[in-house]
Amino acid sequence: MKRVLIVCGTGIATSTVIADKIRTHLAARGIDARIEQTKVSELVRGVSGYDLVVATTQVPSTVSTPVVQGLPFLTGVGVDDALREIEVQLGGTND
């Protein structure tokens, strides 16, 4: 089970919109992932236990987990590339 953390300014609205889209895509690709959300201020201590962070805010340098930009899921531009990058970071289809 891969773990993905979605990060935005509030941890509520923007991250939920993105989480919907990523969850749908990963399920369609047969990738088993748990998707959680948080707000960026929770990240100052760093994050551990996640395979990937998807963010619509600047992520603190204390975070060593790979980060993919969430912006494409809001603008619609570059969604395919972002999804591909997410898959690569999660190690591809592992069903």
Next chain:
Amino acid sequence: VDDLLPLLHGRELISVRAHADSAEELLGSLAERLRAGGYVRASYREALLAREREHPTGLPVPGVGVAIPHADAEHVQQAAMAVATLQRPVTFGVMGDVEATVDVSVVFLLALDDAAGHLRALRQIVGFVQDAPRLRRLSDADSVEQALAALSAAAPRSATASASTSTGEAMSNLEAAPASHAEGTRP
């Protein structure tokens, strides 16, 4: 946009071809409008500007830059949304990128008092801005009537109107067509 139209409270929260020299000036005047209508507290304006500095909300949508500024619920008295189109674009920071900016022509200013409502509104705005013809129609509007018509235009309907469920399933179909598919007829 079933959930967005009530947030406009009629016409007074729509500005068409607004003049502003900066994002701050625009946000200040929109916040003032919300304040005058009794939708937000006096603290909203400063909270809005501070949040935009810390977490910019510009979205580089192709053709029409969009921003979705907002402030925390504690500054809101009654849920509302102000929409502005600009005579000349103003510069916003790009969401999630401290160095990038985007020339913004359409602003959706959210003043929402609960998380579920914020989420519903944001889902619909994201669907709207990814629907290039509808966004273009809004940005090209010459009057409040035309802007309202653009906002009211039928979205590709696949989700139910029962948006009161805040979980993802019911709404995940509400996404508009991706921009690359948006030319010509809608699906």
